[in-house]
Amino acid sequence: MKKLLILAFSLCSYLAFAQQKTNSKEQAISDELTGLRAIGSPANPKVPMRWNHYNDYAGIAKFCQDMAKAHPNLVKVESMGKTFQGRDLWVMVVSDFKTGNPERKPGFYIDGNIHSNELQGSEIAMYTAWYLAENFGNVEFITNLLKDKTFYIAPSINPDAREDFIRKPNNANSPRSGMMPLDDDGDGYVDEDGYDDLDGDGNIVQMRRKSPLGRWKQDPNDPLRLIPAKADEPGEYEILGYEGIDNDGDGLVNEDGAGRYDPNRDWGWSWQPDYIQGGALFYPGTLPETQAIKKYIMSHPNIAGAQSYHNYGGMFLRGPGAEEDQQYYASSDIAVYDVIGKLGEKIIPGYNYYVIHKDLYTVYGGEIDWLALGRGIFTFSNELMTSYLLYRQKATDDNRFQNDEFNQFSKYLLFDDAYVPWKSFKHPQYGDIEIGGSKKNYVRNHPGFMLEEDAHRNMAFTLYHANQTPKLDIQNISSRSLDNGLTEVTAVIINQRVIPTHSAHDVRFKIERPDYITLKGGNVVAAMIVENADLGLTREQKNNPATIEVPSIPGMGNVKVRWIVKGNPGKYTVSVDSRKGGVVEKTM
Structure with missing residues (x-):
């Protein structure tokens, strides 16, 4: 037994x-x-990460370094340059380094947080890098994407002001700028310490004062909320603005913080000075951050697509920022944007695909115009977070003070964590007032439990865009003998994605060099592009015939090229060298 x-x-x-x-x-x-992996999430990530909070600069830097250490064959970290205050502008290069030179693959650039209070752009950029690396080898789509493409992911391109927003008292809308000191109202005073936190609680909220002349009253159903008094009834309160004091005696409160400029008005396409475009600085590229990013992107001509993350409004935005620049958007380029933008509306319910100048307002000197029109890169800017996400329904009214969706959301889902209750305060200039209202990281920035879902959906949109950058293949090489010892060699090169190797705007203004298609293994005496095979129409290239220069390989299209080779047929090799389409080679 x-x-x-x-x-x-x-x-x-x-x-x-x-x-x-x-x-x-x-x-x-x-x-x-100790359970079952949820579909769509990495199992046992090498870099454990929570996506329900906002990282400071040290957290971002540590994440980048941890990713490179955990995934040395997929991630490396570079600095694009230094900020005004001397911080590194970190960028993660994400690709399968074992499958070719990453700089010769089609590239995709992602950045976030150009405006310091728009925090979640950094988290979504980081989530994208994390998701790509952690799913490589497990999710076929991700694996193939990193074999084919290279991502350049810069979580924060305004880390000085991000640190200021996180560390110092601010409100939800400040500061949007960087941290360069600037007397932008011309009164000779700059308060580099920022807002005055009157009660020292770390929040810059609203100031109100009881007054028979005020036109606001307390909502009888919600003591945290002010609503406009009706035309035929008296008001109770006047709103005095955000918490603070008049530091320089000019009658204005909170207008003297460091740098009331806009980093997204500092770019060299359609730039205008401050008296035309508010927020512009002294010339295009005044900021060291702008200069460093431009230099980095221009040193990577393989970048074919780009994504910039902003908030607020739930939008996929394309250029142009100004109506007069619409002339630079050819119908073929618009068709590419339409394919990607309209699918985005399905990927992220509540988000809408818009054109900046047409559907919003005029922007001069914006980053995405510089990328799209200055560099010929197909670029979107996503405005993250929208009130639709609160209850999965459209807002009842666009006026923030005419609906209480955010107040109700805070009450029932956040248990009033998003608001500071009104309390009395003796103001040195206004006398008896009350201070209270929403905290700095509410409304514009996602509550924690909502951040990961929107990060994933926005990442999915961006990966769809990245996957549509060119994917080239030499479909066919054929030859036939001609008289007098000559041979005709014909090759067909196809692009299996929506985005062409050059935008029509790029071709028109010759931003990037043409694509090179080269025949090796024969004595080439003539070369041509076949424009219509059925009618026998060709366009000859007389100089350097071994390498044919093609203006662009269209999205979901092809080009046919032909060489005349002297001598006996041999073993021919065709190679394609495209800045934005990568390098492919095939031997007959």
């Missing part, structure tokens, strides 16, 4: 070992997670 028990135990152990070996991957996942 004892031997039988030992044998049975040994058999059970062997079966358990065999089962463990057979399902080692699944078992490891189960052991680590």
Whole structure:
């Protein structure tokens, strides 16, 4: 009996070992997670990360370094340059480094947080890098994407002011600028310490004062909320603005913070001075951050698509920022934007695809115009977070003070964590007032539990865009003998994605060099682009015939090229060298 028990135990152990070996991957996942992996999420990430909070500069830097250390074959970290205050502008280069030179793959640039109070752009950029690296080898789409493409992901391109927003008292709308001191109202005074936190609670909220001349009253159903008094009824309160004092005696409160300029008005396409475009500085590229980013992007001509993350409003925005620049958007380029933008509306319910100048307002000197029109890069700017996400329905009224969706959301889902209750305060200039209202990280920025879902959906939109950058293949090489010892060699190169190797705007203004298609293995005496094979229409290239220069390989299209080679047919190799489409080669 004892031997039988030992044998049975040994058999059970062997079966358990065999089962463990057979399902080692699944078992490891189960052991680590003690449960079942949720579909669409990385199992056992090498860099554990929570996506329900906002990281400071140290957190962002640590994340970048941790990613490079954990995934050395997929992630490396570079600095694009220094900020005004001397911080590094970190960028993660994400690609499968084992499958070719990352700088010769089609590239995709992502950045966030150009405005300091628009925090979640950084988290969504970081989430994208994390998701790509952690799912490589497990999700086929992600694996193929990193084999084919290279991502340049800059979580924060305004880290000085991000740090100021996180560390110092601010309101939800300040500061949008960087941290360069600037006397932008010409009164000779700059308060580099920022807002005055009257009660020292870390929040810059609203000031109100009871007054028979005021036109606001307390909502009888919600004591935290002010609503406009009706035309035929008296008001109770006047709103005095955000918490603070008049530091320089000019009658204005909170107008003297450091740098009331806009980094997204500092770019060299359609730039206008401050008296035309508010927020502009002294010339295009005044800021060291702008200069560093431009230099980095121009040193990576493989970048074919780009994404900039902003807030607020739930929008996929394309240029141009100004109506007069609409002339630079050819119908073929607009068609590409339409394919991507309209799918985005399905990927993220509540977000809408818009044109900046047409559907919003005029912007001069914006980053996405410089990318799209200055560099020929297909670029979107996503405005993150929208009131639709609160209850999955459209706002009842666009006027913030005419609806109480955010107040109700805070009450029922955040348990009033988003608001500072009104309390009395003795103001040195206004006398008896009350201070209260929404905290700085509410309304514009996602509540924690909503951040990961919107990060994933926006990442999915961006990855769809990135996947539509050119993917080239040499479909066919054929040859036929001609008279007088000549051979005709024809090649067909196809682009399997929506985005062409050059935008029509790029071709028109010759922003980037043409695509090179080269024949090796023969003495080439003539070369041509076949414009219509059925009618026999060709366009000859007389100089350097071995390498044919093609203006663009269209999205979901092809080009046909032909060489005349002297001598006996041999072993021919065709190579395609495209800045934004990558490098491919095929031998007949």
